[in-house]
Amino acid sequence: MKLVAPCGHEVSLGDTLCPECQASVSAPSIILHYCGSLVASLSKPVHFSCPYCQKPVPMSAVECPNCGKDVTPNAVIDREIQTQKERFEQVTKQTSPRTRRRIQLLYLLLSVGALWLLLAANEEYFSKNWLEHWLLSIIYLGTIFLIYAWLRPKRKKGAPPLSNLTKLSLTLNYLALVFLLQMWIATWWTRALSLAGAIAVTWVGAWLFNKLQPGFQRFLQRVFAEDMTTQRTFNSTERQGRTARYE
Numbered sequence: 001m002k003l004v005a006p007c008g009h010e011v012s013l014g015d016t017l018c019p020e021c022q023a024s025v026s027a028p029s030i031i032l033h034y035c036g037s038l039v040a041s042l043s044k045p046v047h048f049s050c051p052y053c054q055k056p057v058p059m060s061a062v063e064c065p066n067c068g069k070d071v072t073p074n075a076v077i078d079r080e081i082q083t084q085k086e087r088f089e090q091v092t093k094q095t096s097p098r099t100r101r102r103i104q105l106l107y108l109l110l111s112v113g114a115l116w117l118l119l120a121a122n123e124e125y126f127s128k129n130w131l132e133h134w135l136l137s138i139i140y141l142g143t144i145f146l147i148y149a150w151l152r153p154k155r156k157k158g159a160p161p162l163s164n165l166t167k168l169s170l171t172l173n174y175l176a177l178v179f180l181l182q183m184w185i186a187t188w189w190t191r192a193l194s195l196a197g198a199i200a201v202t203w204v205g206a207w208l209f210n211k212l213q214p215g216f217q218r219f220l221q222r223v224f225a226e227d228m229t230t231q232r233t234f235n236s237t238e239r240q241g242r243t244a245r246y247e
Contacts, residue, residue, distance in 0.1 A: 107166070108172075
């Protein structure tokens, strides 16, 4: 059996010294050598490519030493997302109207097929107690619409409107989502009922608290409706500062 000495020369197990470099090749010295090599490789600084100039940048750097751009994790992620958006927009602009219509027709056919399969599955396996499932799904749909209204991205000005084929496909996707929701409710009825009860209790509690505490409505509007990045205009009719009772 052969071993590799620190100089790279092969030695046998019975050797105590390397015939090339005369270094010790005993078991402790070999183990210490490889442990030192491992520690040295782990202690080397890790680099990544700058998304702007493609030059190596240390992981601990805040700015690129070559181009001076911000290379913090948030900046790098935003840069990558913007790059993908630019590529998508470029591909969209280069696509001919005929190709776009073909893609929209394919999307519509796939939406029709998915909806038809879900209808068949619901008819065969989940046709019992359908009224209870539909009533329970109203709570989930209301919650989904609320989350969508809260998290949806703002539509850019001048963005092209959706075509009729795309609108029809999105409508079919919504119906498919409803049937998927029905299948989930029918499969995990107890969990779905418990979760719906928690959501309903939250809605009722928020409504009652809003009635008892009018300022809670302004708090909800500030959290869910207003854009926190925009500066609010001064309104002289609103209550300003502290009240005299606390002063």
